[in-house]
Amino acid sequence: MFMEVKRTVRFLLQYFSANLQSAMEYRGAFISQIIFMFLNNLMLLFFWWVLFTKIDSLNGWSFQQILLLYALAAGAYAFQALFFAGSFSLSSTIAEGRLDFYLTMPRPVLFHVLVSRSSAAAWGDLAFALTIFIMAASPSPSMMLGFLALCLAGGFVSTSFSVLAHSLSFWLGNSVGLASQLTEALLSFSLYPEGIFSAVTRLVLYTLIPAGFVSYLPVRILSEFTLAHAALMAFFALSISLLARFVFYRGLQRYESGNLVVINAAD
């Protein structure tokens, strides 16, 4: 078991390193993507800044908590995009018959597809998440570790949700549009405080579109830590990961090869 985990982690890091080296081949483009993504995220905070010049609190949410919300959402997204960027294009990989390449390899198919890509711009998201978190919370080293763990857990939730959404392609055929709208919904909801939503909407946001576990609950854990919330977070991240794995492999039984000759290269 331990050896299996070790092998898997090494495999993940090898892909990560290869993707990073590939991105850094064009050093100027790599750095500019990071800087522009950082600025891009920073500008999103402008709306909240303007709004909080008019109000003191938004149903119990302060501007500092909004900053934490953005730091956690960006951090979760960064983990997904850096380590599991294959999840963003999974439905087209399925619909275009490009899973053949992964099926012939002696590695777990889902894991292999997910780690095969990495987004260079996501380094900008990670830098943004860390900067905003440090500004908003002036964290101790242990709090920083907690933040990274929450980003990781949120990253697992968003990756698993992407896998679930994109796996619809096994049943619906090419459902790239639907999958991208669902993942877009998760990201959009995770950037707005739950305090603005009605009880029914919140129920949806803690179940069907689990933005609550990407950013709302993590903000609560960082603001007022309770063991119950941390355990709930870990439990949900694990459960949705197992569900995504189950659904993907059930769908894989319906997969039909397109007999395409495909060169598996980064975009």
Add this chain to the structure above:
Amino acid sequence: MQLVRGSLGKYLRIAEISLTNRVVYLADHFTSSMFLILILFIFSQLWKTVLGGGQIAGLNATGMLWYMVFTEVITLSTPATHRTVSNDVKSGDLAYKLSRPYSYILYYLAVHCGEFLVRLLTNLLVGAAFAYLTMGSLAVEWDKLGWMILGLALAVAINFLMNFSLALLAFWLEDNRPFFWIFNKLVFIFGGLFVPVEAYPAGLRFISYLLPLRYGVSAPARLIVNFEYGFLWQMLGGQIVWALLLSLLVSALFRKGVRQVHVHGG
């Protein structure tokens, strides 16, 4: 006169072809309006919570959502003409288009307008239906509709010219995409995508009034939601000045850029 009419007719025909092409993908346009519903849903909840019975920049919660319907409809309906133009420059397709009997800039303006119209209608239908069902109706001053359409038409021209001038940077830069990322975020801020720029602190409001972005997004939306003649004259003045300045910029950039094109046949 005959020449002008013939020339205008040519571009109207191009716009009509572009419009017809987009009508074929009508279902596609409605599907992509899902994002509009998502963002309007979030903001309907946000403005109800924030404003209750209050106002920001003279607009209550219903007014704010309708304002956002129009800013989002303008933004989402603006076609990615800049991407096609960038590709034309990078791939060399520009050389083929230069030899055709039309102005390259006016050709794309006509294509842009045709596509914009289809997207505008689908997005507006979806956005207005959502806003009506969740927040109630908007009291539009229908007798001022002509002024609103004029403001919208000038906004379309300004948005086209801003995008086109950035796309032309492809003559000199390998990758002009980062400029569009930043441009989109500047639209978000100085274009007043979520909140009218009148709600900004004085310094930022002043900058917004000087830049063209507000005249392409916020101002026409604000005019539709809350029509005032004083606002109309200020907006039209700004739009006309910026449309002229950007036209000069685009034609200067295009002339300079085209001089660098080498056609090798093939």
